[in-house]
Structures are given as C-alpha cells and as structure tokens.
Amino acid sequence: MVDHHVEIEQLVKTYPGAQKPSVDRVSFSLPRGEMLALLGPSGCGKTTILRMIAGLIAPTSGAIRIDGRDVSAIPVHKRNMGMVFQSYALFPHMTVARNVSFGLEMRKVGKTEIEERVKKALDLVKLTGLGERKVSQLSGGQQQRAAIARSLVIEPELLLLDEPLSNLDAKLRDEMRDEIREIQARTGVTAIFVTHDQDEALSMADRLAVMSNGRLEQIGTPREIFDRPQTDFVATFIGAGNFFSGKVREPGVAEVEGLGELRFSGEAPTGSSVKLMVRPHRLVLDGTGAAGVNRFSGTVEHIVYRGQTLTLTVRCGTQRLQADLPTHAGVLPEKGGEITLAVAPEDVTFIEKAAA
C-alpha cells in the first residue's frame, strides 16, 4: 500500500561548476490532492526542485517517486505533469484555445473530445468565450488563467506552479490566490507551488515546506509553521517575533536574563540553554499591573498606529518587547506610560533546533 502520491527523497542538485549544491538532501512527500507550498527566500533552490520534479533538469542524486515508482528515467514529455511558469510561457503564435489544446493534440486526442475538454478547461478558469483571442490580447490575470487551463486540461499527475502570482498586481494577486486554491480543490489535483511570499504560502497551502540555502528547514501545516517554528530561520523568516535566550530552571520554565521567568510550551531538559519566541500579537495588556511569571511591566518607548492594531515597543528590564495590540482594547497605552504585558505559556514557543 502506497500512502504517498509524490515522494522526494534526499534530492541533491549541484549545478556544473558550482561550489556547493543548490538543493541539498531535501526530502518530503505529499498525499494525493494536497497543495504544498515551497517557501523560502529568492535563490534558496525552490525553482531547482520544481524543475527536477518536472524532469527539465536531472538531479545530481536522490529519488523522485510518483505512486512509489521512480520517475527519473521518464523524459519530460512523458511525465504527464502540468507546469505553470512564472512568465506563463504561453505560445505567442497560437490562440488561447490552441494553447490549451496543445497538450491534447500531443496526446492524439480526437477532435471533438479536444473541443469539449478545451471548453471545459476554459470554463473552469473563467475564460469562457475567449478561446479565439490571441495571447497578446489577454490581460496578465487572463494569461495566468490560460496557463493554468493549459496545464490542467491534460489531467496531470501533478501540478507545478512557479511563483504563480509574482507577475500580477496586488489586487489581482488576492483574487487569483483564492481562485487557484479553489481550482485545485475542485479538480483534486496534487499541487506544488513555489513562492517567496509567506502570506501567499500560509493562505494557499495545505502544508508548507520552508527552505533556506538549499536545505529544507521545516515542513508542516501553516499553523505548525507559524506557531511552532523549529528553527531560527523559520521563526525569523515567517512573521515577526520577540526572541529570548534563557536557561531552563525546571520543566517548562526558563530564566531569561533581564526579564524574569518565562513559562513555555515544549520539552527542554532542565539546565539547558533554550531559545524562545513570542509573537507580538500574542502579548496582551494585563490589568493587574503586577509583574510575575509571564507578566512583564515596562515603559512604552514607541507606538505605531496601524489601523486595526497598535504596534508598541516596550522596555522591560533590559529587554525590548514588541507587542501588537488590537485598537479596540479599551484604554490604549500612551508613549512614556507604564504598562504590563502578559503572555500565555502555550504562546511561548521553544525553538527546538535553534543554533545554540
């Protein structure tokens, strides 16, 4: 029984003449129908992974398996994968319909069936009736849709999208984000998409694989990645955070210099040094006013008004805390005022694989 649809194992790519691998021993797997985001800063090897899966470049070592079968011997044109390129790569000398039908023509599908399936694919991406247009007569968003239709019409084993939203303006990006998610859910296709935008990854993907420098840092659901980052890189790359170094006093309690005791979630051996993180929006105003475990009193140094939230910089002992408070939280602090901030122990994350 094969429980994973797509399996990547110990994948390595070292480009000819390169000093170090662009992709370094990356492994992950996807169940059927999942949408996985490869997230990481530009140049970390996301596109390289996608191109190896597609068969456009050969891995230096490692395996790519679909339904348990190694596909490395299968040439690109027989892999039956759909790819949406960053620049769409629509054929400029063909109409939209011909672009979409290209894959079916290559598969020698009958004429009437091609017509039917092209129409269905165009309907799916809301390009109904635009089949006879030239590619150059489409807007950026429409080109994006045409590219998606073209790669889905062949009923691919796996849909690959390389920075699908990066060429769209902000408003269209939000719209296409939902749309791609919906199309993927409706067709049930297993999909991997590459992005350097954390919002995109968090909002679109079932799971995220966060990469840095060719290595896979952490893979998990958006919640796991955001709330339980396991490495320094993931913690700093995704969202904002307050970071503390401390020493574990007793199970679940660490002493942070200049701040006091901090109760945290996660297991760390007593006596060890730990790195802890608190997201700014997990800090709340504490009415009792007294400092204590997970309660810090300090002076407001700086306030930035952001509409729905207020970003405060609060000096507590020798530490500076950043807190995002909702603006509807009753009496709001003022600059120079004394306030007390509190955080629940489950919102203090112990970063397991932090560099000591």
Added chain:
Amino acid sequence: MNPAARSADGSRRVLLMLLLPGLVALGVTFVLPLLWLFRASFASSAIGAFSGGDWTLSSYETVLTDPFYWLVAWNTLVLGFNVAVFTVILSYPIALFLARTESRWRGVLTALAVAPLLTSSVVRTYGWMVILGDQGVINSTLQALSLTDGVVRLTNNSFGATVALIEIFMPYAILAMLSGFGRLNTQLEEAAAMLGANRLKVFTRIILPLSLPGVLTAALLVFVLAISAFVTPRLMGGGRVFVLGTEVYNEATVTLNWPLAAALSVLLLVLFSSVIVIYQRALRALEA
C-alpha cells in the same frame, strides 16, 4: 497658441534640423542619381541622357522584346532563388545554435560567424576560384586520387557563382535571422515538452513557427543581394553567366549603351519592389 503646442512645434523644428544633414546626403547621393537613372532610361543616347535631349521608349522596347534579356532576367531570378534557399538552409542551424546556446562563448562564436564580413567579397570570390577552379584544390585532389580523368567544371558557370554567393551571404543571413528570432525562448520549448511534445514536435510546432520571421527576413535580404550582385557572378561565371548585374555593367562600361543599362537597372528595381511587397504580405500573414 498654448505652450504645449508651441513646444511641440519647437521640438518638431529641432527634429527637422537634426534630420536635415541626412536628408541632404540621401537626396544628393541617392534620390538624384535615381531620378537621373529614370531619365536616362528614356534617352536615345548617352549624350542625350546628360543634356536633357529626347525621350524615347526604345531601350525598354529592346529589353522587353529581345529574348536574350528575358533569359537574363530568368537567370537572375533562378540564381537569386537558389542562393537564397541554400543560404537560408545552411545559415539556419548556425543562427539557431547561436540564438539558443547558453555557452559563455556565445559572443565569440557569433563574432566568428560574421567574421568573413571583414574581408571584401571580391577577395573571397578569388578564394573560391582557387578552390573550385580547373586547377583548383578540388580538381587537383580529384586528379591526384585518379577519381576523374578530365577537369570537373566547377567555375565559369552558374554553379560556381551560386556556391560563392552562398558563402559570401551567409554572415548576412545569420545576422538577419538572429535579429528576427526575438520570439524564440527556451521556456516556451520547456512548456511544450511539459505538455507532451517530443523534440521533433517542439521543433515543428514551436521553434520553426517562431523563427519563421527571421528566416523570411534573411531570405529576402539574400535574394535582393543576390539578384543585384555582379562582381561574383562575373568572376565566377567567367563571362558565361548572364545576370542583370553583369549585363548592366556590360552595357554601361563595354557597350557604352547607358540608356539600355539604365532600363535594365529599372527592371532590377521593379524586381526588388515586387519581392519586398511579397515579403511584407507573407510576414503579415505570419503574424495574423
């Protein structure tokens, strides 16, 4: 007049001033001689052509009624067609390679491909005479190996002229193709492969159609250059290849029948313009 209109007017005047030297140069060296050429083709003698004498259609009558000139026109078209076809066929793979390679030697290779332009075409024609001539490299090799008894005629005929012209025009064809390959892009080839196209299908469905404008431009350029060529057909043809270029030269410098030379030149111009019209039609059809 509002300021915007005034400044637009001013910038137009500046543009005109900038264009003026070029326009004058073109007028004096191109338009005037061309007008004079038309005038000369209707004169009855070389003297008449200069001194604004008589008007007559006799040169055109000669050109259009003498079967010899029909043959010359036909030869010219055949030569132009052959040279264009083979130059394009031979240049296409080179241009395609240069356009697609990711090698860091690409610049050097491109320079090498067009380096023959550094040598005059007359010198290169002599080079071909050395290779193809009766006592040339090919013939002496064949004889030394006793593969042939007599001389294989490779020069003094249109074969020699065609071969030399093809080689001489290849750099132009390569440059024209490279400039016309703008829509080629490896990502499109990858997209086609992802959709199930093998290498042959990628070539016939993607590369070929997208490179066709460049191919057409190169074909037009080479055809036009070939039908107006005269040094190479004359040297390689040894006086036995009659094309419009050599005939114009003959009438102008040997027979000194300038009106006839002018009429033949006008005929060549008519050929040019019809080819360019056909080319533009084809290009528009491609883009539609």
